[in-house]
Amino acid sequence: MSFDDQPHRRFNPLNGQWVLVSPHRAKRPWQGQQDAPDNSERPAYDAGCYLCPGNERVGGVANPDYADVFVFDNDFAALMPGKDAPQPPGNPLFQAAPANGTCRVICFSPDHGKSLPELDVTAIRRVVDVWAAQEEELAQGHAYVQIFENKGAMMGCSSPHPHGQIWATNHVPVEPFQENITQLQWFEEHEASMLLAYAEAERADGSRTVVANDHWLAVVPYWASWPFEVLLLPLFAAASFSQVNNERRDALADILKAITTAYDNLFQTSFPYSMGWHGAPSAERNAPHWQLHAHFYPPLLRSASVRKFMVGYEMLAEAQRDLTPETAAAQLRAQSPIHYRSAP
Amino acid sequence: MSFDDQPHRRFNPLNGQWVLVSPHRAKRPWQGQQDAPDNSERPAYDAGCYLCPGNERVGGVANPDYADVFVFDNDFAALMPGKDAPQPPGNPLFQAAPANGTCRVICFSPDHGKSLPELDVTAIRRVVDVWAAQEEELAQGHAYVQIFENKGAMMGCSSPHPHGQIWATNHVPVEPFQENITQLQWFEEHEASMLLAYAEAERADGSRTVVANDHWLAVVPYWASWPFEVLLLPLFAAASFSQVNNERRDALADILKAITTAYDNLFQTSFPYSMGWHGAPSAERNAPHWQLHAHFYPPLLRSASVRKFMVGYEMLAEAQRDLTPETAAAQLRAQSPIHYRSAP
Ligand SMILES: O=P(O)(O)O[C@H]1O[C@H](CO)[C@@H](O)[C@H](O)[C@H]1O
Ligand SMILES: O=P(O)(O)O[C@H]1O[C@H](CO)[C@@H](O)[C@H](O)[C@H]1O
Numbered sequence: 229m230s231f232d233d234q235p236h237r238r239f240n241p242l243n244g245q246w247v248l249v250s251p252h253r254a255k256r257p258w259q260g261q262q263d264a265p266d267n268s269e270r271p272a273y274d275a276g277c278y279l280c281p282g283n284e285r286v287g288g289v290a291n292p293d294y295a296d297v298f299v300f301d302n303d304f305a306a307l308m309p310g311k312d313a314p315q316p317p318g319n320p321l322f323q324a325a326p327a328n329g330t331c332r333v334i335c336f337s338p339d340h341g342k343s344l345p346e347l348d349v350t351a352i353r354r355v356v357d358v359w360a361a362q363e364e365e366l367a368q369g370h371a372y373v374q375i376f377e378n379k380g381a382m383m384g385c386s387s388p389h390p391h392g393q394i395w396a397t398n399h400v401p402v403e404p405f406q407e408n409i410t411q412l413q414w415f416e417e418h419e420a421s422m423l424l425a426y427a428e429a430e431r432a433d434g435s436r437t438v439v440a441n442d443h444w445l446a447v448v449p450y451w452a453s454w455p456f457e458v459l460l461l462p463l464f465a466a467a468s469f470s471q472v473n474n475e476r477r478d479a480l481a482d483i484l485k486a487i488t489t490a491y492d493n494l495f496q497t498s499f500p501y502s503m504g505w506h507g508a509p510s511a512e513r514n515a516p517h518w519q520l521h522a523h524f525y526p527p528l529l530r531s532a533s534v535r536k537f538m539v540g541y542e543m544l545a546e547a548q549r550d551l552t553p554e555t556a557a558a559q560l561r562a563q564s565p566i567h568y569r570s571a572p
Numbered sequence: 573m574s575f576d577d578q579p580h581r582r583f584n585p586l587n588g589q590w591v592l593v594s595p596h597r598a599k600r601p602w603q604g605q606q607d608a609p610d611n612s613e614r615p616a617y618d619a620g621c622y623l624c625p626g627n628e629r630v631g632g633v634a635n636p637d638y639a640d641v642f643v644f645d646n647d648f649a650a651l652m653p654g655k656d657a658p659q660p661p662g663n664p665l666f667q668a669a670p671a672n673g674t675c676r677v678i679c680f681s682p683d684h685g686k687s688l689p690e691l692d693v694t695a696i697r698r699v700v701d702v703w704a705a706q707e708e709e710l711a712q713g714h715a716y717v718q719i720f721e722n723k724g725a726m727m728g729c730s731s732p733h734p735h736g737q738i739w740a741t742n743h744v745p746v747e748p749f750q751e752n753i754t755q756l757q758w759f760e761e762h763e764a765s766m767l768l769a770y771a772e773a774e775r776a777d778g779s780r781t782v783v784a785n786d787h788w789l790a791v792v793p794y795w796a797s798w799p800f801e802v803l804l805l806p807l808f809a810a811a812s813f814s815q816v817n818n819e820r821r822d823a824l825a826d827i828l829k830a831i832t833t834a835y836d837n838l839f840q841t842s843f844p845y846s847m848g849w850h851g852a853p854s855a856e857r858n859a860p861h862w863q864l865h866a867h868f869y870p871p872l873l874r875s876a877s878v879r880k881f882m883v884g885y886e887m888l889a890e891a892q893r894d895l896t897p898e899t900a901a902a903q904l905r906a907q908s909p910i911h912y913r914s915a916p
Contacts, residue, residue, distance in 0.1 A: 231668055235651050237743070239667035245746050248650065248671055256648030257630050259622075261725035278603075286601050304600030306592065306885070306892055307579050321770050322794050323583035324575055327592055376884035381605035384881025393884065399581070401889035402589050426665050450666050504888035525887050537728025540720035540737065541650075543869050544848035545745035548650055 380500025
């Protein structure tokens with residue numbers, strides 16, 4: 229039975245949830261919200277930006293005159309450093325627990341105007357090294373280190389200066405907690421890593437591949453919920469950045485540039501997304517069941533101004549997508565590797 | 573230990589997930605996206621609207637000259653009627669299953685300009701009766717009937733004419749599937765309905781109550797993830813609309829008007845949200861473990877134009893909120909019961 233052109237569900241083995249796929253639905257007319265595409269040319273320096281080198285932040289602290297990647301503690305952190313006091317068990321309908329942690333901001337480069345795909349590979353490699361160093365440092369004393377980037381106003385990003393964040397917590401949050409269970413169960417059943425097996429199967433198949441190199445593979449996963457969702461996987465065993473050597477970090481910088489360039493080229497816009505790394509919880513940073521991977525969740529569906537809304541049915545029943553992952557992958561694969569802004 | 577002003581997590585016993593609460597975070601400065609508030613005065617009839625009485629829809633069919641609630645099959649359905657053919661078990665990493673069903677649109681009233689809080693209680697009562705009748709009809713031949721409303725452009729609503737939807741499927745979707753498990757487990761452990769016990773505890777406490785009457789209770793649940801999320805619960809046992817009698821339907825129409833009026837008054841705007849009903853799966857429509865309830869998921873956070881973004885950390889790690897549910901409930905409770913547009 230072919231599912232190319234009829235509604236069906238697909239199963240996400242990482243989070244254990246199904247996704248509804250309605251291949252023809254992207255063709256319906258759209259009279260709903262149009263978002264403003266982000267096509268602004270931004271200067272390399274903006275005197276009003278809280279994140280540019282030398283500028284003062286809201287709290288009053290001035291940024292140093294940084295030359296490459298710059299990390300600082302978030303001035304409006306969602307979490308505070310501290311120990312989690314144990315809680316007595318209470319009413320099971322009113323359960324609360326302390327949550328402490330560390331929130332940091334990572335400015336990817338001093339250049340206000342250049343997001344990841346517009347940085348050169350050496351600069352992206354520096355970001356990779358900072359992710360790895362932060363993971364190493366924060367894994368001491370935190371149960372989980374969540375590295376992520378919200379890109380674009382559509383994704384709630386509060387500053388256009390290219391930057392990411394880290395929220396490290398004394399607990400393992402819901403999503404990685406769940407992924408830990410599913411990966412462990414798979415490992416116990418198959419004596420192999422689920423995501424390594426998946427990467428190999430996808431490399432052999434090719435229909436969902438966006439871009440690949442010797443060490444990394446980017447696919448629109450079989451179970452993607454966002455239209456142009458991408459899962460970035462190592463083709464080697466690694467539970468955390470600490471297990472990624474120099475050569476593989478170079479290859480990672482390469483593929484990050486390739487993915488984000490394909491994204492920007494697709495609708496000729498600075499493609500919004502939330503992306504983030506799922507490495508193993510700190511207590512199992514070398515665990516063989518866990519594969520380090522990144523999820524890219526971009527909202528756009530049809531154009532730079534028409535997004536997918538994960539709303540009523542999606543919030544109340546289950547995620548739903550309007551084109552197949554194979555169609556989305558083919559569209560991304562067809563993009564030029566040269567960024568549209570730098571093309572002659 | 574008081575959690576009023578320090579970051580903590582709360583547990584949602586309905587879906588089994590934790591939510592991160594950061595009480596002071598709503599105070600941070602906002603330089604991000606501003607949405608256009610929906611304050612348009614809409615005429616009672618719009619010649620360009622696909623949903624107004626007598627008008628032609630995109631497919632070419634004309635709407636009847638309807639006088640109250642009007643239901644029709646969605647012209648761009650995400651699901652098609654049919655039986656689900658059984659699938660042979662395949663590769664566990666590439667699992668797909670057929671998904672068939674019925675998608676319908678419910679126009680709440682012929683009036684293009686009036687959303688739920690602006691309809692009178694008799695008109696809302698008619699909507700309740702249509703929900704009940706549709707549930708009854710579609711439960712024959714479908715495993716689950718999902719009734720919902722996307723309100724406002726911000727929630728992906730493609731037509732401003734007040735309307736909701738129904739997607740009925742041959743399978744029980746992810747969210748109600750999960751809620752069925754948690755409610756059943758609770759029932760087996762406590763020999764009582766979880767949501768009835770919860771409603772009683774909240775009624776006694778009062779700090780999260782938005783509005784209540786003799787038969788229904790609306791609270792910002794203890795585990796809310798959206799800033800002004802509301803859970804609407806019956807104060808009597810009912811697994812589906814078929815167990816809600818006339819008197820209680822009247823009371824439901826009343827409380828729906830009260831909730832949506834408080835919403836509109838909060839930021840003096842047509843308050844966007846996705847809402848929907850979780851009734852029992854069709855096979856257990858009288859099951860004592862299941863309580864019929866509605867979730868309201870509204871995106872606004874600070875004003876008619878500044879919303880909460882469930883993005884990077886929320887998508888990759890866990891839901892996070894910027895004010896306590898108690899604060900949100902107090903704000904909603906303080907609103908006038910008279911809609912701001914009809915106030916003198
Ligand atoms: O069916 P509509 O109103 O055109 O579409 C809206 O609701 C659907 C169900 O929640 C979503 O899948 C769509 O993304 C949204 O735009
Ligand atoms: O920390 P920022 O960039 O100000 O805030 C953004 O990312 C956070 C983490 O995903 C979200 O909680 C906020 O809603 C969003 O606006």
